[in-house]
Amino acid sequence: MYLKNKEEKILKDFPNRLKDAMGSDTLRTFEEKSGISRSVLSSYLNGKTYPTLDRLTAISVASEKSIEWLASGEITDDRMVAVYQYDLCVSAGAGALVEHEKPVAEFRFSQDWLRQQGLHGRQLSIVQVMGDSMEPNLYDGDLILVRHDEARDGICVIRVDQDVLVKRVQYDYAEKSFLISSDNPRYKPFQLSNDFDGDFKVIGQVVRVLQRVKERDTVQ
Template sequence: MDGVSYLNTLAERVEEAIKPHSIRAFASKIDVSEGTLRRILKGEDPKLSIIERIANEAQVNLLWLITGTESGVEDVESLHPVVKLDEFNDAFALVPGYHVSVSTGHGAFNDQTQVSRHLAFRKKWLEYKNLEKSKLAVVFAKGDSMEPTIHNNNTILVDLSDKKLSEGLIYVVRLGEELYAKRLQQYLDGSVRLISDNKEYVEQVVKPDEMEQLEIIGKVVWIGKDLT
């Protein structure tokens, strides 16, 4: 089905997968309430067991349904075998994504911040990078201050456990009420400079007597971006 792999959200992929059934009819087929399916179509994160039921009934690839990385709907299951939930769980970890923007604008990032989505990462890759799923978070970049490294709306994976300042690396930080993704550099006098890759932006300096305003949220360990 042309264009299926380019559906951006889980809700859009579910909507595509359940065609040509009505919401009520498909909900009955997978033994969930119509209201539950409607909430999923409006963007609510479902349980993995429900996603698996949707994939099995619609005969779509579970990995595609969750991440959008496979080619989508097939009429014959043997041409595009369904990935079972246990197989997916063995290979992938779901990292929570938060409706938080960094680089420009206001933002809050704490234990009460609501999870808006999940992004799947291969467990082998996380192990190779020595990253723990429980200490990771996905946020989103806004603005052009870190171009060409980070573009507007890029997805950013943050290691919340790594708050130790290593010169030149990119961190998500809170400065006052603002969230930024910046390179950090510490000077002998104790001041910290927030450096943008876009040279049109002037670096910000946090002086030693202003350090209580600066909080390192975590280190940026991966950036997801479109090539075009």
């Protein structure tokens, strides 16, 4: 009985997987990509019929989705990428002293999702926000996904001497300096000029909030 129910659910959910695979493509556009007629695609989307293996392969190639996922909704481990959460808090306030950084949790993302987000092959990490200086975009306790590559603008994780902060960063090419500001108006911005004699580094850019303590919109 369990296997029968599971098989029925897999078939019932196929139209939703096909819609996801097609993305913003129209039936005409996806017909051109896959070689499958619009009438047949429409039948699949309405759950009236289901694709044979050759047509499932054509959908896979056209959409860049795995055959396994299209067929079952499941993804094997070899198509998953591990991203680690570290035991430091990035301060959205006055600053947090970092004594040690080690993984405390593992998150797994599909390669397809990372590719869609432009993050496949990038060095990523997950850290927790501490403080209120980035409200209303980031709240104390939020888990954020950080892309570790060269960044000069946007909401970034930065290191100033021994403090690790999450702030809004703007680079002034004329002055060759960084304006570091908070989204919470109660906190004053500060400038780091080219002659700053301390240790400063943009560690990475915040690309997504993975877990929120409050329901808000995505990071701007």
